[in-house]
Amino acid sequence: MTKVRRTERMIALTKFLTERPGHLFSLNHFCELFGAAKSTLSEDIVTIRQAMEQFAMGSLETVSGAAGGVRFLPLKSQDGTCAFLHELAEKLASPERIIPGGFLYMADILFTPDLMVQVGEIFFSRFSHLSPDYIMTVETKGIPLAFMTARAFNLPLVIVRQGSKVTEGPSVSINYVTGSGKRIQSMSLPRRAIPPGARVLVIDDFMKAGGTVRGMYDLAHEVDVEIVGTGVLVGTAQPQVKLVEDYLALLILHEVDQQRKIVDIRPAL
Amino acid sequence: MTKVRRTERMIALTKFLTERPGHLFSLNHFCELFGAAKSTLSEDIVTIRQAMEQFAMGSLETVSGAAGGVRFLPLKSQDGTCAFLHELAEKLASPERIIPGGFLYMADILFTPDLMVQVGEIFFSRFSHLSPDYIMTVETKGIPLAFMTARAFNLPLVIVRQGSKVTEGPSVSINYVTGSGKRIQSMSLPRRAIPPGARVLVIDDFMKAGGTVRGMYDLAHEVDVEIVGTGVLVGTAQPQVKLVEDYLALLILHEVDQQRKIVDIRPAL
Numbered sequence: 001m002t003k004v005r006r007t008e009r010m011i012a013l014t015k016f017l018t019e020r021p022g023h024l025f026s027l028n029h030f031c032e033l034f035g036a037a038k039s040t041l042s043e044d045i046v047t048i049r050q051a052m053e054q055f056a057m058g059s060l061e062t063v064s065g066a067a068g069g070v071r072f073l074p075l076k077s078q079d080g081t082c083a084f085l086h087e088l089a090e091k092l093a094s095p096e097r098i099i100p101g102g103f104l105y106m107a108d109i110l111f112t113p114d115l116m117v118q119v120g121e122i123f124f125s126r127f128s129h130l131s132p133d134y135i136m137t138v139e140t141k142g143i144p145l146a147f148m149t150a151r152a153f154n155l156p157l158v159i160v161r162q163g164s165k166v167t168e169g170p171s172v173s174i175n176y177v178t179g180s181g182k183r184i185q186s187m188s189l190p191r192r193a194i195p196p197g198a199r200v201l202v203i204d205d206f207m208k209a210g211g212t213v214r215g216m217y218d219l220a221h222e223v224d225v226e227i228v229g230t231g232v233l234v235g236t237a238q239p240q241v242k243l244v245e246d247y248l249a250l251l252i253l254h255e256v257d258q259q260r261k262i263v264d265i266r267p268a269l
Numbered sequence: 270m271t272k273v274r275r276t277e278r279m280i281a282l283t284k285f286l287t288e289r290p291g292h293l294f295s296l297n298h299f300c301e302l303f304g305a306a307k308s309t310l311s312e313d314i315v316t317i318r319q320a321m322e323q324f325a326m327g328s329l330e331t332v333s334g335a336a337g338g339v340r341f342l343p344l345k346s347q348d349g350t351c352a353f354l355h356e357l358a359e360k361l362a363s364p365e366r367i368i369p370g371g372f373l374y375m376a377d378i379l380f381t382p383d384l385m386v387q388v389g390e391i392f393f394s395r396f397s398h399l400s401p402d403y404i405m406t407v408e409t410k411g412i413p414l415a416f417m418t419a420r421a422f423n424l425p426l427v428i429v430r431q432g433s434k435v436t437e438g439p440s441v442s443i444n445y446v447t448g449s450g451k452r453i454q455s456m457s458l459p460r461r462a463i464p465p466g467a468r469v470l471v472i473d474d475f476m477k478a479g480g481t482v483r484g485m486y487d488l489a490h491e492v493d494v495e496i497v498g499t500g501v502l503v504g505t506a507q508p509q510v511k512l513v514e515d516y517l518a519l520l521i522l523h524e525v526d527q528q529r530k531i532v533d534i535r536p537a538l
Contacts, residue, residue, distance in 0.1 A: 004323075010276055011320035014283040020383060051280035054273075099438045107437060107462060111428065113420035114289060140428060143412045151382035159380065159409060168376060169368045193376060 003035040006044075013041075014048055017060065017072040021124075022154025026069040045070050056080055058121075073128070074152045076121040084118050085267035089251055092234075095261040102256045104263060106234070110141055110205055113148075119250070120148030122269075123203060123231045126248060130228045132201035134158050134194055136220075138187060138212055142205035145233060149203045158200070160216060164188045172222050176215030187215050189223060196224035207232040207249065210242035217244065234265070272304040275313075282310075283317055286329065286341040290393075291423025295338040314339055325349055327390075342397070343421045345390040353387050354536035358520055361503075364530040371525045373532060375503070379410050379474055382417075388519070389417030391538075392472060392500045395517060399497045401470035403427050403463055405489075407456060407481055411474035414502060418472045427469070429485060433457045441491050445484030456484050458492060465493035476501040476518065479511035486513065503534070 004012070013030065030041050049060040056077040062070045076084075088109070097105040109115055135153060137146035138160040150157040164173045164186050173188035194200070202216055213230055220227050235242075235249030254264040273281070282299065299310050318329040325346040331339050345353075357378070366374040378384055404422060406415035407429040419426040433442045433455050442457035463469070471485055482499055489496050504511075504518030523533040 007276070007279055007316055008320040008323060011279055011283045011317050012324045012326065014280045015287055015321070015324075015326050018284055018288065019386070023383070047276060048280050051277040052284070054277060055281045055284075057281065057284050099436070101436070103436060105437055105459075105461065107428070107459065108425060111416070111419070111426040113416065113423070113426070114292070116416075117288070117420070140408045140412070140430065143409070144416045144426065147380070147382065147385075147413045147416060150380070151386070154382070156377060157380040157382075157413065159376070161409065167368070167370070167372060168374055190374075190376065192374065 009034050009036065010044060010048065013044055017048070017070065018058070018074075020154070021058075021072050021074045021152050024063060024069045024071045029069075074121045074124055075128075076118065076125045081122050081125070081269055082267065084122070085250055085269060088115065089265050089267055092251070092265050093263045095263060097263060098256055098258055098261060100258070102258055104234075104253065104256055104265075106205065107141060110233075111144055113144075116145045116148040117151075119145050119233060120150075120152040122250060123149045123201075124152035127201055127229050127231060128153070130201060131199060132228055133198045134200050134225075136160065136194075136200045136202050136216065136227075137204055138162065138216060142203065142233075145205060146203040149201075149231070153201075158189070158193050160187050160189050160219060162187055168192070172219065174215060174218050174222060176211060176218060178209075178211040185215070187212075187219060189219055191223070194223060194225055198225040199228045200225050202227055202230040204230075204232050205234065207235045207242065207244075207247065209239055210244040210247070213247065214243035235268070278303050278305065279313060279317065282313055286317070286339065287327070287343075289423070290327075290341050290343045290421050293332060293338045293340045298338075343390045343393055344397075345387065345394045350391050350394070350538055351536065353391070354519055354538060357384065358534050358536055361520070361534050362532045364532060366532060367525055367527055367530060369527070371527055373503075373522065373525055373534075375474065376410060379502075380413055382413075385414045385417040386420075388414050388502060389419075389421040391519060392418045392470075393421035396470055396498050396500060397422070399470060400468065401497055402467045403469050403494075405429065405463075405469045405471050405485065405496075406473055407431065407485060411472065411502075414474060415472040418470075418500075422470075427458070427462050429456050429458050429488060431456055437461070441488065443484060443487050443491060445480060445487060447478075447480040454484070456481075456488060458488055460492070463492060463494055467494040468497045469494050471496055471499040473499075473501050474503065476504045476511065476513075476516065478508055479513040479516070482516065483512040504537070 058074045135150040136158045168190040170191045171188045173186050175186050230247040232249050234251045237254045249268050252268045327343045404419040405427045437459040439460045440457045444455050499516040501518050503520045506523045518537050521537045
């Protein structure tokens with residue numbers, strides 16, 4: 001246990017705290033690591049919190065008591081959220097993204113880490129009051145953003161598989177009707193993926209009629225867990241009435257016009 | 270442009286640099302943000318680099334010239350890598366993980382953000398000299414760790430889909446024979462997901478005979494990209510000869526004995 005200079009201590013503390021959002025570090029852990037008194041570390045934490053708030057980089061939460069400590073909350077400011085979603089909408093509005101059939105190519109955006117880190121922080125900022133225990137998504141394209149949301153929350157991710165090809169022990173499957181295509185599909189979840197009674201936040205990349213998310217509600221009912229909220233990156237304006245009532249879309253897709261090569265997509269926050 | 274105190278500047282700099290691994294920040298950007306001279310920032314960067322090295326938290330790389338700047342490299346030390354892989358092997362060796370058929374349940378580990386951040390940093394530390402342009406994986410279970418690897422590299426991820434259900438414009442499909450099951454499967458990739466000539470690092474969660482990765486080599490050949498390396502979290506000891514010659518496995522699974530309830534899995538590094 002060698003004594004560490006204040007500046008080095010601040011740098012290391014900032015790195016340790018921010019690389020594990022939501023993880024509760026005990027002050028004793030840092031006292032030993034840095035050879036510093038508890039009162040010194042408490043002062044450090046106040047300074048770090050102030051610097052973070054000055055630059056809108058999230059916040060620190062201190063929890064008192066024997067099991068207490070300090071953790072980093074990756075909260076995104078309203079200004080930062082607006083600016084980011086405007087930038088994202090602009091990127092997605094490029095006519096080159098139109099795929100025959102009136103779809104929008106989004107995979108490059110969905111699979112870019114920097115962007116999805118920010119989407120995860122926005123979902124955390126909007127949904128942390130719901131205190132979920134798990135983040136849930138359905139394969140495939142929503143997985144990266146759901147995983148980044150799980151990281152912002154410091155929670156495990158649960159991935160619902162399409163079909164019933166699961167080779168992970170006993171599983172529960174349901175059939176559901178896709179809202180737009182009116183086709184019957186199945187989705188499944190290994191029994192051991194999530195314990196009964198868990199609170200679940202559903203995160204997905206795209207919602208049109210909401211059939212897939214509706215299916216996840218039915219699956220959640222079967223495995224006896226509660227869905228406490230639903231967030232999607234992009235929701236379509238039409239149909240206005242979705243199969244799921246309560247959801248948050250960060251961007252609204254109003255129109256994809258193949259003929260005139262126009263994409264109308266706008267931030268919802 | 271208000272002047273910022275040194276401590277606050279250090280905290281903010283550390284956060285900005287480390288939250289975007291691999292991203293090159295120009296010094297001018299920070300000069301404006303903090304109202305500080307370039308020489309001051311250069312000194313700050315030396316201090317941050319020293320603190321990072323002292324606590325084995327990665328490193329900073331400075332790039333000189335007009336297009337230069339500074340970036341964070343999330344390098345993981347040999348000691349840290351060993352300790353982490355031992356811990357992971359211990360978790361995976363629990364007999365409760367054995368699934369009928371002699372499989373090992375790994376989803377909870379694969380979908381825990383904290384753990385996959387570290388796996389991503391290990392792959393970055395081992396493969397950064399290969400200078401890939403893209404990280405590639407195949408759906409589903411390897412996506413979180415491949416995405417965290419993409420984040421450590423500051424690169425986009427490309428996800429190969431199983432089957433040919435892709436609705437993302439023109440795509441290329443191939444058939445491949447699974448190494449273990451001897452079944453014929455197909456996998457596909459949208460044309461626009463990756464440009465010809467790109468250098469690709471393949472990352473996956475599990476390799477037994479290597480049939481899936483072999484399929485990705487064939488697919489890469491079809492879309493005219495070069496696979497420069499392959500990393501898997503867990504490789505099996507048997508069969509010794511895989512369908513892919515050159516790969517790095519972080520953990521080796523020697524045996525899953527359903528009868529005696531024994532899992533033998535060990536770090537390979």
